[in-house]
Amino acid sequence: MKQYDYLCVGAGLFGVVVAHELTKKGKKVLVIDKRDHIAGNVYTENVDGINVHKYGAHIFHTNNKKVWDYVQQFAEFNRYTNSPVANYKGELYSLPFNMYTFNKMWGVITPDEAKAKIEEQKKEALSEMAEKRGVSLEEFVPENLEEQAISLVGTDIYEKLIKGYTKKQWGRECTELPSFIIKRLPVRLTFDNNYFNAKYQGIPMGGYTAMVEKMLEGIDVKLGVDYFENKDELNALAEKIIYTGPIDAYFDYKLGRLEYRTVRFDTEKLECSNFQGNAVVNYTDSDTPFTRIIEHKWFEFGKNKDQEEIPTTVISREYSKEWEEGDEPYYPVNDDKNNKLNLSYKELAEKEENVIFGGRLGEYKYYDMDTVIESALTAVEKL
Numbered sequence: 001m002k003q004y005d006y007l008c009v010g011a012g013l014f015g016v017v018v019a020h021e022l023t024k025k026g027k028k029v030l031v032i033d034k035r036d037h038i039a040g041n042v043y044t045e046n047v048d049g050i051n052v053h054k055y056g057a058h059i060f061h062t063n064n065k066k067v068w069d070y071v072q073q074f075a076e077f078n079r080y081t082n083s084p085v086a087n088y089k090g091e092l093y094s095l096p097f098n099m100y101t102f103n104k105m106w107g108v109i110t111p112d113e114a115k116a117k118i119e120e121q122k123k124e125a126l127s128e129m130a131e132k133r134g135v136s137l138e139e140f141v142p143e144n145l146e147e148q149a150i151s152l153v154g155t156d157i158y159e160k161l162i163k164g165y166t167k168k169q170w171g172r173e174c175t176e177l178p179s180f181i182i183k184r185l186p187v188r189l190t191f192d193n194n195y196f197n198a199k200y201q202g203i204p205m206g207g208y209t210a211m212v213e214k215m216l217e218g219i220d221v222k223l224g225v226d227y228f229e230n231k232d233e234l235n236a237l238a239e240k241i242i243y244t245g246p247i248d249a250y251f252d253y254k255l256g257r258l259e260y261r262t263v264r265f266d267t268e269k270l271e272c273s274n275f276q277g278n279a280v281v282n283y284t285d286s287d288t289p290f291t292r293i294i295e296h297k298w299f300e301f302g303k304n305k306d307q308e309e310i311p312t313t314v315i316s317r318e319y320s321k322e323w324e325e326g327d328e329p330y331y332p333v334n335d336d337k338n339n340k341l342n343l344s345y346k347e348l349a350e351k352e353e354n355v356i357f358g359g360r361l362g363e364y365k366y367y368d369m370d371t372v373i374e375s376a377l378t379a380v381e382k383l
C-alpha cells in the first residue's frame with residue numbers, strides 16, 4: 001500500500017479541483033508543482049495590496065450555474081465586469097463595438113443612424129473590393145482577414161480598432177491572414193460595453209491564490225518539484241497519477257513538439273494611484289509595440305483587502321510573440337498539424353496505466369477557468 005492514493009502533478013485549477021474532490025471522497029492526495037507557488041496560471045501575487053495577475057488578466061465568467069456555485073464555496077466574487085477601452089493613437093473607444101463606440105467614431109446618436117453608417121461603409125468598401133477583383137458585388141467572397149472584417153463592420157472600425165491589433169496579435173498583416181479567423185464581429189446597437197455575454201462574472205475578492213489556497217486546505221502540497229526530475233520516487237508514493245503538465249513532455253517529446261502561442265508580460269509598479277482608469281486598455285494601432293496594458297488594481301476597484309484605497313499601482317504591458325522553447329506555453333495552436341500530433345499523443349496517453357491526463361496542457365486544449373473546472377469535476381466522477 002502506497003502513502004497516497006493520488007499524486008496530482010500541477011497545482012493549477014484542474015489539479016486542485018481534482019485534489020479537493022478526491023480528498024472529500026476520503027482519498028489521500030499529494031499535489032506537486034514545479035513552480036514555487038500554487039494556482040498555476042491563475043496565480044495572483046500581492047504587491048502593496050494589489051492582486052497582480054502574474055500570468056495574464058483572469059476574469060471569471062460563465063453561464064454554468066453549477067461551476068459558479070462551486071467556486072463560491074472558496075471565495076466571495078466581486079461584481080467586476082470586463083469593459084475594455086481601445087486606445088487608437090490617443091482616441092479612446094468603448095469595446096466591444098457598441099453605441100458608445102459608434103457615437104465617438106461618427107457622432108451618431110440613435111441605433112438606426114449607427115446601423116445606416118455601418119451599412120453605408122460596408123457597401124462602399126465591398127463595391128470597391130469587388131471592382132478591384134473584377135467580380136460583381138454578389139460574387140465577391142472575402143479572401144483574407146482584412147476583406148472579411150471590412151465586409152462585416154466597414155472601413156472605420158476595421159482601420160482604427162481591428163487592423164493594428166490583429167497584426168500585433170498574429171505577427172502578420174491582416175491581408176496575409178485567413179478570413180476564417182474572424183467569423184463574426186458582434187456589433188451591439190445598445191449602450192452595453194460588458195465584454196462577456198456570460199450570466200455570471202466577477203473576480204474572487206482577495207485574489208485567485210487565496211481561492212486556490214482554500215481549495216487545498218488539508219491537502220499535502222510540495223512546490224518547486226518537477227515531476228520528471230523525481231519521477232520514480234514520486235510514482236512510488238502514489239497509486240495513481242493525475243497529470244496536468246504538457247502531454248508531449250510526458251512522453252519526452254518522442255513524436256515531436258506541440259506548438260503554443262505565448263505572451264510576454266512586462267510588469268511595472270508605479271508611484272501613482274491611477275494610471276489609466278480601467279483594468280484593460282487595448283492599443284489598437286500598429287505602431288505601439290504592445291497589445292494591451294492591464295492595470296491590476298481595477299479588478300478589485302482600487303481597494304485592498306481592508307477596502308482601503310491603494311496609493312500605488314501595478315501595470316503589465318502585453319506583447320504577443322511566437323512561442324520558442326523556454327517560453328511559457330499559453331495557448332495551444334489548434335491547427336491541423338498540431339491537432340494531429342496531439343491525437344497521436346492521446347493514443348499513447350490512453351495506454352498509460354494509472355495516469356489520467358487533464359487540463360489545458362495535459363489535453364492540449366484551450367480551456368477557460370469555468371470549463372477547466374467543469375472538466376475536472378467530470379474527471380473525478382469517473383475515478
Ligand SMILES: Cc1cc2nc3c(=O)[nH]c(=O)nc-3n(C[C@H](O)[C@H](O)[C@H](O)COP(=O)(O)OP(=O)(O)OC[C@H]3O[C@@H](n4cnc5c(N)ncnc54)[C@H](O)[C@@H]3O)c2cc1C
Pocket residue numbers: 009010011012013014015032033034035039040041042055056057058059060061225226227228244245246263330331358359360361367368369370372
Ligand atoms: C494569458 C491567459 C489569460 C487567460 N485569461 C482567462 C480569463 O480571463 N478567463 C478565463 O476563464 N480563463 C482565462 N485563461 C485560461 C486559464 O488560465 C485556464 O483555464 C487555467 O489556468 C487552466 O488550468 P490548468 O490546471 O489546466 O493549467 P495550469 O494553470 O497551466 O496548471 C498546470 C500546472 O502544472 C504545472 N506543471 C507542468 N509541468 C509540470 C511538471 N513537470 N512537474 C510539476 N508541475 C508541472 C505547471 O507549473 C502549472 O502550474 C487565460 C489563460 C491565459 C494563458
